[in-house]
Amino acid sequence: MTAALLDSLRAIVGDAHVLTDGDLSAWEQDWRKRERGRALAVVRPASTEQVAAVVKACAAAGVSIVPQGGNTGLVCGSTPDASGRQVVLSTRRMNAVRAIDPANLTITVEAGCVLQSLQEIAEKEGFLFPLSLGAEGSCTIGGNLSTNAGGTQVVRYGNTRELCLGLEVVTAEGEVWSGLTGLRKDNTGYDLRDLFVGAEGTLGIITAATMKLYPLPAVQLTAWAAVPSMEHAVELLGLAHRTLGAGLTGFEVMGRFALSLVAKHFPQQRVPFVTAAAEAADETPWCVLLENSDDESEEHARSRFEKLLEVAFEAGCVSDAVIAENLTQARALWHVRESITLAQVEEGLNVKHDISIPVSRIPEFVRTTDALLAEKIPGVRMVDFGHLGDGNLHYNVQAPEGVDAKAFLAAQEEHINTLVFDAVKAFDGSISAEHGVGSLKQHKLPHYKSPVALKLMRAIKGALDPENRMNPGRVLEA
Ligand code: FAD
Ligand code: MLT
Ligand code: ZN
Known part of the structure; x- marks a missing residue:
């Protein structure tokens, strides 16, 4: 049976794209190296038609599928279990831009497109694609949609769900649902798109998506502030909303110990206001990173930012602050923030x-x-x-x-x-x-979601994937 399935898969995607031997750790091990599974095969289709054929072949053989994009997920959702009976379906070869519609402010891309490439393509066309997270150099838009990823711009633009206008999906039966309309309004029944967003590959395989684009802001400024307590950080957030309005595009908080790990493991980075002296005196328990996007000019942005920080100093909710002078400084500040995850890995x-x-x-x-x-x-x-x-x-x-x-x-x-x-x-x-449930938290869900919510979730899973072939044991217990 296995040999017959492998032959079918090779006939669909080509011999070179069905991996069974050698070092498969890049597909079999999760990003944090918490779990190492074993795949029957890693299959790398190049088109929606191939994905549909792979799903049908696996269904006929009674084999389940683990969809995988960049494999940067943090809840062990994109790697196979230890049975050696699951096929990993990697979307990485499906990375084409299918269309850009400037008037509709949309871009349609295949699921395996890496987030950073999508940001860069959008920028080249004069647009902003605002989803941004530390793994953007390797995570894919299909993975972002399937985990409904958040990141650092949600305060202004929302989660990945809010950025999505349409999907193309291969169902558990191997049918293709084409929902790449790009419509901003459509009230013709249940929202199928939103079922697949955040489903972590348990309902079907996203093969392409139509995503929103935004005009590029004229300028983005970044500030870093030391705050005396979490209460003050929340007060500063309120002030920032009132002063910057829609210009507030980022508001991140970082505890002193998290930042001290960055300083310890990446000593080449400069971490403002987190020094041994501050730690000894128990100062700077928290820092905040703020981003202000402005459609007018740098002067306008700077004066609004300065006004915000002035008011915050007077109110006692900021004890020290810097505004980045240029893009290099701004990037360095964001780099400190994004390095916390890796610093924790080092620790x-x-x-x-x-x-x-x-x-x-x-x-x-x-x-x-x-x-x-x-x-x-x-x-x-x-x-x-x-x-x-x-x-x-x-x-x-x-x-x-x-x-x-x-x-x-x-x-x-x-x-x-x-x-x-x-x-x-x-x-x-x-x-x-943010990160989803995967296989790390599925056993916890029954304790923290209402029985009615769980019953509805199971009904949806049963209707869309009655044979439980799509990423079984993730989100809901198998
Ligand atoms: P994968 O890890 O490959 O898969 C994730 C899940 O989606 C799995 O369940 C998989 O089966 C499913 N899946 C993948 N592609 C498809 C598809 N095409 N169709 C159906 N199902 C699919 N997450 C945040 O939300 N915010 C952050 O700020 C953030 N920062 C991060 C920083 C670092 C350094 C790292 C390592 C991770 C971070 N993450 C963050 C988590 C992770 O990057 C996101 O969850 C990301 O969206 C996963 O994308 P991926 O392509 O790597 O998906
Ligand atoms: C982040 O915000 O940096 C991410 O979600 C990753 C993490 O939690 O480590
Ligand atoms: Zn996060």
């Missing part, structure tokens, strides 16, 4: 969270949950940072200093997750605001 395996809480309640959440974790698991180190403008925190937990991280995680991860997720629930939040 050792950790428990990652991507929770959301109403912005107004974040200070209280952090205070009480920090205290709870310190009491229950003495010595844990909190690596807190994230997209405060969206109420989304990476509330990450690093093993105590000097403790073996792998052993610590094996013993404590479940306990830590329960403590944090119970707190999130008590604050009316979500246990996953």
Whole structure:
């Protein structure tokens, strides 16, 4: 049976694009190296027709499929399980731009297009594609849609879902749903597009998408501010909304320990206001990175930014601040922020969270949950940072200093997750605001979603993928 399936797959995509031997770790291992599975084969189709034929061949053989884009996901959702019975379907060869419609402000691209390429193509045409995240050099638009990725511009432009106007999808039966309309208004029944966005490959395979474009702003300025507390960071966010209006395109918060990890592991980077002296004096517990996009001029943008920071100083919610003088400085500041994930990898395996809480309640959440974790698991180190403008925190937990991280995680991860997720629930939040559920959190979902929501989700899964062939065991338990 396996030999017959492999022959069929080779006939569809060509011998060179059905990988079964050699080092397949790039497809079989997740980005954080938490899990290593084994694939029956890695199949790399080049067109929607080929994807449909692969799905039909796998269905006929009773084999399930794990769709994969850039494999940068953080919840072990894009790699095969250990059975050796799953086919990884990589979209990376499907990276063409199918159309740009300047009047409609849309671009239609294939699912395997790397996010950074999409940003660059849009910019060359004079447009902004505003989705931006640390993995943009290797994640794909299909993966971004399937995880409904957030990133650093959500405060102004929304999540990937809000940027999507249409999809083309290969269903679990191998049919093609062509929904690349590019319409901004369409009330003809259930929203199929929004079912596939955020489905993490469990309902079908996204093969192409029509995405929104925006005019390029005339200027983008970046500022970095030290704030005395999380309460002050939230106050600064309110001031920024009022002063900059739609010009506020980024508002990131970073805890001192998260930044000190960047300084420790990447000493070539300059981290403003995070010094040994500040740490000894317990100053600068938090820093904030703000971005102001302006359609008029640099002068206009700068004067609005300066006014905001002036008011913030007077109100006591900022203790120090710098505005980047030029693009190089702005990029360096963003680079510090984007380096936290890698600095955490260097420091050792950790428990990652991507929770959301109403912005107004974040200070209280952090205070009480920090205290709870310190009491229950003495010595844990909190690596807190994230997209405060969206109420989304990476509330990450690093093993105590000097403790073996792998052993610590094996013993404590479940306990830590329960403590944090119970707190999130008590604050009316979500246990996953960005990275999704994957196979890391699917067993937790039944405890934190209502029975009715779960029943509806299972009904949708059962209707669209009755044989459970699309990324089984992800999002919902198999
Ligand atoms: P993959 O990892 O390949 O897949 C992710 C999921 O989508 C899997 O379940 C997979 O089966 C499914 N999938 C992939 N392609 C398709 C398709 N065409 N059709 C159907 N299903 C598909 N995430 C954020 O939200 N915000 C951030 O700021 C952010 N920053 C990151 C920074 C770093 C350094 C890293 C490593 C990751 C970050 N992520 C972030 C997580 C990750 O980059 C995103 O989830 C991204 O959207 C995944 O894209 P991908 O192409 O790598 O998808
Ligand atoms: C980020 O905001 O940097 C990402 O979501 C990645 C992470 O959580 O480490
Ligand atoms: Zn994030």
